[in-house]
Amino acid sequence: MNKLLKNNYEVNKSSPVKLSSHHLLAIEGMQKSEIQKLLDRADYFANLDKHTDTKYLSGYVVLNVFFENSTRTRVSFELAARRLGAEVINISLINSSIKKGESLLDTASTLNAMKPDLLIVRHPHSGAPLLFAEYLSCSIINAGDGRHEHPTQALLDALTIKRRIGYLEGLKISICGDISNSRVARSNIHLLTTMGAEVRCVAPSTLMPSSLEKLGVKCFNDMKEGIKDADVVMLLRLQNERMSGTENPSEREYFNFFGLDETKLSLANPNAVIMHPGPMNRGVEIASALADDTNRSLIKTQVEMGVAIRMSIIEALNHSKNKT
Amino acid sequence: MTHTIFKSIKLINPATNFNQKVNVVIQNETIISISKDLNLEKFNKDNQTTIYDCEGLTMSPGIFDMRVNIGKTENLKFTQVTAAESGITSMAILPNQTPKLNNPSIIDHIKRQSEDINLPKVIVYGAATKDLNGLEMSEIGLMSEMGAIGFTNGNKSIKNSLVMRRLMSYAAMINRPIIQHAEDEDLSGLSQASTTSIRGEMNEGEISTRLGLIGIPACAEVIVIERDIRLAKLTGAHYHVAHVSTRDAVNIIREAKKSGLNITCDTAPPYFSLNESKLLTYNTAFKLSPPLRSEDDRLAIIEGIQDGTIDVIASDHRARSKDTKAQPFSAASVGASGIETLFSITLDLVNKKIIDINTAISFLTINPAKILGIDTPTLEEEKIADFIVFDENEPYTIKQENLKTSPTPFDGKKIHGKILATYINGQAAFMNQTFKNKIIK
Numbered sequence: 001m002n003k004l005l006k007n008n009y010e011v012n013k014s015s016p017v018k019l020s021s022h023h024l025l026a027i028e029g030m031q032k033s034e035i036q037k038l039l040d041r042a043d044y045f046a047n048l049d050k051h052t053d054t055k056y057l058s059g060y061v062v063l064n065v066f067f068e069n070s071t072r073t074r075v076s077f078e079l080a081a082r083r084l085g086a087e088v089i090n091i092s093l094i095n096s097s098i099k100k101g102e103s104l105l106d107t108a109s110t111l112n113a114m115k116p117d118l119l120i121v122r123h124p125h126s127g128a129p130l131l132f133a134e135y136l137s138c139s140i141i142n143a144g145d146g147r148h149e150h151p152t153q154a155l156l157d158a159l160t161i162k163r164r165i166g167y168l169e170g171l172k173i174s175i176c177g178d179i180s181n182s183r184v185a186r187s188n189i190h191l192l193t194t195m196g197a198e199v200r201c202v203a204p205s206t207l208m209p210s211s212l213e214k215l216g217v218k219c220f221n222d223m224k225e226g227i228k229d230a231d232v233v234m235l236l237r238l239q240n241e242r243m244s245g246t247e248n249p250s251e252r253e254y255f256n257f258f259g260l261d262e263t264k265l266s267l268a269n270p271n272a273v274i275m276h277p278g279p280m281n282r283g284v285e286i287a288s289a290l291a292d293d294t295n296r297s298l299i300k301t302q303v304e305m306g307v308a309i310r311m312s313i314i315e316a317l318n319h320s321k322n323k324t
Numbered sequence: 325m326t327h328t329i330f331k332s333i334k335l336i337n338p339a340t341n342f343n344q345k346v347n348v349v350i351q352n353e354t355i356i357s358i359s360k361d362l363n364l365e366k367f368n369k370d371n372q373t374t375i376y377d378c379e380g381l382t383m384s385p386g387i388f389d390m391r392v393n394i395g396k397t398e399n400l401k402f403t404q405v406t407a408a409e410s411g412i413t414s415m416a417i418l419p420n421q422t423p424k425l426n427n428p429s430i431i432d433h434i435k436r437q438s439e440d441i442n443l444p445k446v447i448v449y450g451a452a453t454k455d456l457n458g459l460e461m462s463e464i465g466l467m468s469e470m471g472a473i474g475f476t477n478g479n480k481s482i483k484n485s486l487v488m489r490r491l492m493s494y495a496a497m498i499n500r501p502i503i504q505h506a507e508d509e510d511l512s513g514l515s516q517a518s519t520t521s522i523r524g525e526m527n528e529g530e531i532s533t534r535l536g537l538i539g540i541p542a543c544a545e546v547i548v549i550e551r552d553i554r555l556a557k558l559t560g561a562h563y564h565v566a567h568v569s570t571r572d573a574v575n576i577i578r579e580a581k582k583s584g585l586n587i588t589c590d591t592a593p594p595y596f597s598l599n600e601s602k603l604l605t606y607n608t609a610f611k612l613s614p615p616l617r618s619e620d621d622r623l624a625i626i627e628g629i630q631d632g633t634i635d636v637i638a639s640d641h642r643a644r645s646k647d648t649k650a651q652p653f654s655a656a657s658v659g660a661s662g663i664e665t666l667f668s669i670t671l672d673l674v675n676k677k678i679i680d681i682n683t684a685i686s687f688l689t690i691n692p693a694k695i696l697g698i699d700t701p702t703l704e705e706e707k708i709a710d711f712i713v714f715d716e717n718e719p720y721t722i723k724q725e726n727l728k729t730s731p732t733p734f735d736g737k738k739i740h741g742k743i744l745a746t747y748i749n750g751q752a753a754f755m756n757q758t759f760k761n762k763i764i765k
Contacts, residue, residue: 028534105650125652126536127606146654148536186536210539211530244513244522 016056017041017312022321023133023140024313026149027190035155035191038312042159046308054311055085057318063116064090066143067123072278072303073143073152077120080310086117104128105135112136118317121145126183139317147181147242153277154187156309158195160302161232164273169196172269174227175217176202177236177258177285180209181243184277185236189215202226204258206247223258230268235260235276235285251284261287265296273298326372327351328750330713331362331764333378337385338686339702348383350709353750358705375765378713384685385701386413386444386710386746389666390590390692391566391638393479393659394421397645398729400434403663404443406728408753411667411712411743412444416696419451420478426451428466435471442751447473447696449503452491458483461491468498473696474564476503479613479642479658481548483509488552492561501562501588501695506548506573507614512540525654527600527615535603537653540615546572553580556587564695565589567640569614571624578633588695589633592640592662593669594733596625602733608649608656609731612640626678629687635695637687639666643729661729665722667714669734671741674716681716709750713759718742 017037027035048054062081066074074090081088093107104123108131111119118139121129126146133140144150162168173192179185179201192199193216200218201208213219220226227233238254248254255261260274274290274297282288291297330348335358337343347362348355367373392415394403400417407415417434419425425434431448438446450472454460464475475495482488482504495502509515512524526532528539549565553576556563568574568591580587594612599619602610610616628634642659649656670688674681689701703711717740724735744759745752 103647103650104652104655123652125654127654128652130606131650131652146536146652147538183536186534209533210528210541212533214530215534242522 014044016319017316019316019320022317024151024317025129025133025140025142027151027154027187027194028149030190030194032194035158035194038155038309038316039159039162041312041316042155042305042309043163045311046159046163046305054083056315058085060084060086060118060318061116062086062088062118062120062314063111063114064088064120065093065111065122066091067093067121067128068144069094070122070143072306073122076303076306077141077143077310080307081314083307084311084314086314104131108132108135112138118314139321141313141317144183146183147186148183149187149190150183151187152306152310152313153184154191155313156302156305157188157234157275157277158191159305159309160275160298161273163305164298164301165231168192171197171231172200172229173197173232173234174200174202174230174268175234175236176223176226176260178207178238179203179212179236180207180247181239182236188234189217193217200226200230202258204248204254223264224267227264227268230272233260233265233268233272233274235274235280237277237280238284251281255284259283259285259287260290262290265290272296275299275302277302327356327367327374329362329364329367329373329375330378330383331375333713334382335384335703336382336682336685337703338682338690339385339700340704341682343682348703350747350750353708355703355705355707355709358703373765374763376759376762377764378762380715380717381713381744381762382716383703383711383713385689385703386712386748387411387667387688388413388692388698388701389415389639389641389663390636390696391592391640392417392663393640393642394418395643395659396422397643400438400446401443404438404440404446407444407663408746408748409743410664411714411746412663413701413710413712413746413748413753414445414447414698415663416447416449416473416692418476418478419449420456420480424451424456425449425472426454426456426462428463428470431467431470431472441749442753444748444753447698449474449476449478451475452477452482452502453487456480458487461487461494464491464494464500465498468500472500473698474501474503476566477505479505481505481507481509485551485555489555489559492555492559492563496559496561499697501564503564503566504548504552505566506545506552507540508544508547511544511547513538523654525611525615526603527617529600529618531600531603535606537603542570542572542617542621545570545614546576549573549576553585553587556580556585560586562586562588567592567595567614567638568625568628568634569595569617570621574624574628574633578628578631581633588635590636590638590692591625591629591634592638593666594640594660596622596629597669597672598622598733606653608651608653609660609733609735611653611656611658612660612733613658629673630679635687636692637666637670638692639663641729644731646730649731660731660733661727664727664729665732665734667743668722668739668741671716672739675740709747711747712743713745713747714741714743715758716741
């Protein structure tokens, strides 16, 4: 029996994943088994030599549509799509259509007329990708919407942890910082709790969203308490662009109470690893030396895993559309 | 002589606490007879008599909707016609339309423009402050002389305490109410509206956290009401809170009423029939101000309706174009249509045995009239024939495609109770086919 399962598992790992939807809009609502399969498939991609031919999707057209600035996410998606042999077109709409007063749906239908297979969308408004999914015929990947979700970031974070520690279930994971304004935090909370990790959220009360514990996490205002015995310390960027100036007295004060330094880290599990979705503010969320400590910091691995996980997702969405 | 007879109709008249099956006869614009035994012979001889068999139907005074926003998707006449089809015979419109209702001549203009004898009467609120900016008192005395019935900043809260004090004091002098949209706009993020990224979008709580939308805490409402109650006490003003949506607000208004202050309030159908969980799919039809609140708040609104803390149910009609609603939630416009569903959603409270039908009709007719100092609508002999005929039991489903205004937050809701006819000044302003078929002579 065990052997049979193992064989099936191996088969799955080297073939595309099939999902229940041909969109990836949010982690909330995803099945544990789907997440598991995406991680396994991405693990397979991550192990491949860079020059291995993975061009399974030739002729597949991907539009990378960004309504908000991004470097790492956009490039990561582009690389992933190119490694699968897809054609990628990057469209930055930060200063064009919105300013001209075109409605989002008009923009969407214009893009749809070009018949892409997949639209990767980042938007400053929570829920915008859902609107695209309602009106467009192609697959949609949410590459970050407002304060809502950033599902591919959570998946790449999970892959990073799995490859370092080996498993997710039962791990103590502390997500620290600007939880209120963070889509990364929300996606990670949903993913990690689904996978059976113990998730704690650490933030000043002004950056802790209302009723967060109802998402299945423990909430802390004291970072020392919140990262005690943690296996993973995940830091978040202070999103000043989404604040009104009343949340935080100063960066200096923030670092004092919520910045990760050696003293605070010494309370975590001695083997604890440090993560940050980037871009990071050195000396605000994290002491600069810790960010560069390759033994403990997985920040660069996170970027690397981004490509592998996005390959597995793009491939899965194509597969899920064809088969449904 | 032209007579119209409504035979065997259940007449509900809250002003006289009347609820009986009778025959109603109208002649021109007046009710001439309400009686159990009707000598049909007398009228049958007359060729100009029309008789409707109203067995199983109900008659009540027409609805007085005390809170209607006329937005860019509508004009006054369109809204009047739609209101008539929805059982409304009088409606009070807010000053925050284009152009703003902030001076005596425009109040007069609106009054004249809407003086169609066979359409719902239009009653006008004047802007409490010039340009609705909340800083300087507008000419409320002169507007009052032109017929403005009360003063408000519409969908914006009157924020400055000194301005509010002066307004209340002045309004008390001329015997008019101040109507407040109660919201601490600093707390809800609206006063920093230069950037959309920090503007409150929905009720604050678990759901706003899940959706990544900015929460407006429930206390943003009661904070303003508490201050205003103190100012009402100081000035002796009649203070009216519009569209109450939270438990704390209901509680504080209940206490203020007990202490004898002249304080009244209304709520709207979304606040007693829906809660914030409707937003889980980012459906912008539910983006309202105040926002849909928690289930506990919804239950408190129902309690307030039951014990009379809440005086009135108004539509809070604020229709929006499809284009401004087909947007990401944060970018979508605020508000929903209401006049077309006001009656049926209120009647739903009766069907759910929350209040009796006499009370429900009072909430829609005599209570708002009393608050705004207008003659009590009553159906008695020698009175004007402004009334509606409805079927309390007719089942149907509210569908957006069948409505003239959008978006409705009640799309797909199954309800009982339908308006069949609306009479204004003795004339049928609206009559549907079902009612036309009731004619027996």
